[in-house]
Amino acid sequence: MLHVFINDGGFLRWAKEADTASDPVPPRTVWLDLLNPTTDELARAEAMIGAPLPTREQMAEIEESSRLRVVNGVLSMTVTALVWADTDEPRIATVSFVLAGRRLVTIHHIDPQAFLALRRRATHGDLPYPKGEAVLAALVEGMVDRTAAVLRRTGIELDAINRRNFRGRTLRSRGETLDDSQTLKRIGHAGHLIGKARVSLASLNRMLDFFARNEGWSAGKSTRRWARTALQDVTGLDEYAGFQAGKVALLLDSALGRINVEQNEIVKIVSIITVLLFPPTLVASICGMNFTAMPGSDEPHGYPSSLLLMLLSALLPMIFVRLRRWL
Template identity: 70%
Template sequence: MLHAFVRDEGLLRWARELDGAADPLPDSTVWIDLLSPTPEELARVEALVGTPLPTREQMAEIEESSRLRLVGGAVHMTVMVLVWADTDRPRIAEVSFVLVGGRLVTIHHIDPQPFLAFRRTLSHRSIPCTGAEAVLAYLVDAVVERTAGVLRRVGLELDTMSSRAFRGRTLRPRGETRGDSRSLRRIGHTGHLIGKAHVSLASLQRMLDFLSRNDGRMGGWSGSKATRRWARATLQDVTGLDEYATFLSSKVSLLLDTTLGRINVEQNEIVKIVSVITVLLFPPTLVATIYGMNFTDMPEKDWMYGYPMALLLMALSAVLPMIFVKLRRWL
């Protein structure tokens, strides 16, 4: 799917009439957004920008030299963007930015939420635009802000889970259910989400560092001073977010250890209670077993008070050990 955006009197406008057409794209096109592009759409864009665009296989490469490179006069930058963060299946999507000839081409096979929000904004109104580098800055800032929002939400969720894990008695009161298995799933999902965010922030750091020091001495595209200044400022924000993600990862580890420790303590308490109850029930069981034998020569068999005496003996054999356990504070 191809989305074309043109610059019209200093404003960025979505040229919907160009999206599904087969005609060549006009020279006023500033931003071309390709979502799961077809070979025909790729050829159409390549004819406008005059340079090959990265394929899906090239976007999936993990070497930094493949993700950040200069091809002729074009700058190819591929970053990992966190998508589907509000679902139970967050993942990382490759997004390629190609700056060439005063135009920006973005290629992705999963639509990140910042891109979708930006297109929705442009569908209702045009916004001021100085060029392709300004569009790049807007998109990257939106991705960073989206990742920051996810980390803020994760931080609040971890605070809530921590307050529940570190308060109260070891054993839950009667009628209280904590759902340890559900807590473990939530902790695991949170750790998985933080890991995805860390991967995204690391790739953004490398791209912003590349843009902040690209001054034309690398034999290719030379960004403006405003773009390098923006890249340096945004790099500080991304570095801070990455450090915060590392802090949240350590918090997840602590919370996981605490939850597993509580579960282990509760299991030990339950085993101890069952063991003590078993010991308490052993003496009356022994008495009942003895007097339940059917031997002919038993002194108490014909005794008038034998049955009440056996009941009393069983009661005493249960109460006296219980008093002993209470005095020793085993329960």
């Protein structure tokens, strides 16, 4: 799918009439957004910039030399974006930015939220982005803001888990139950989301550093200043994500430790109850033997005496357990 955006009097406007046309893209084109492009759409974009675009296989490369390069004055940068962060299966998707002069071409196969938001805003034609570098800055800032929002929301989620499950000196109230499996799932999902966010931030960090160095590419002074500022934001977010990853590890260890302690308490209670029931059972087994020459079988108070002995044999171990503070 090809989306064509043109410079309309200094503002970015979505030229939807040119999206499906077979003619060359308009000369005022500033940004071409390719979502799962076809061969014809790639050919139209390559004809505009006069250089080949990265293929899907090339976008999947992880070497920095393959992702960040300048060929014949055309700057090609590939990063990973965090997508589907609001679902149970967050993913990272590769996005390529190809900057040729004042024109930008983006290639992606999953639509990041920042691209969707910018396309919606460009429908009204009131965005002051007259050249490709400004569009690139807007898209990268949108990706960074989206990642920051996800990390902030994940931090709130981790705080909620911490407050509900680990209350410091305050013990769980009697009768209160917690779904430990759900807690572990929430912690695991948060860790998975933070890991995806850190992968995206690492790629953005490398791209912005490459862009700010301006090696082989004549970027404007304001653009380089923006790249350095955005690089500081990405570095700070990566440090915050590292802090959140450490918090996930601490919560996971604490949750597993608490579950282990609670299971040990249950096993201890069951073991003590078994010990307390053993002496009365032994008395009942002995007194209940059905032999002909059973001693005391003719005693008139044998039955109540057996009951009393069973009661005492249960109370004495219980008193001993209470004195030792095992329960």
